[in-house]
Amino acid sequence: MNRINPQKLLLSKWTAALPQNREKHFLVTDLLRDENGTVLEIEMQAVLTRRTTQLDWHVLQDDAHWKMGWR
Numbered sequence: 001m002n003r004i005n006p007q008k009l010l011l012s013k014w015t016a017a018l019p020q021n022r023e024k025h026f027l028v029t030d031l032l033r034d035e036n037g038t039v040l041e042i043e044m045q046a047v048l049t050r051r052t053t054q055l056d057w058h059v060l061q062d063d064a065h066w067k068m069g070w071r
Contacts, residue, residue, distance in 0.1 A: 002061045002068055006031070006039035009057060014044070015067040023048055025070045031057075 014026045023046040030043035032054065042057045060066045 002063060002066070004057070004060055006057050009039065009042055009060075012068075013070050014060065015069065015071045017063070017065050017067060021049070023051065 009028045010031050012028045014028070016024050016026065025047040026044045027047060028042050029045045029052065031039050032041040032043065034040055039057055041054050042060075043052055043054050045052045
C-alpha cells in the first residue's frame with residue numbers, strides 16, 4: 001500500500017503495474033479539488049501517447065495497479 005499525501009501529487013510520476021496500449025509511464029498533470037480545497041480526483045497523462053484520464057486519487061495507493069516513480 002503506497003502512502004500518499006494528496007497535496008503533493010501534482011507532477012508526480014507513476015508506473016502502471018499492468019500497462020495497456022504500451023502506456024506504462026504516467027504523470028499527474030492536474031488535481032481536481034472541491035470548494036474546500038480537498039483533492040477529489042487527479043488527471044493523469046500517459047507519457048508515450050499524451051492521452052489523459054481522470055481517476056480517484058485513492059487508486060494510486062494500490063500496489064497491484066500503480067507503482068511510485070518510473071520503473
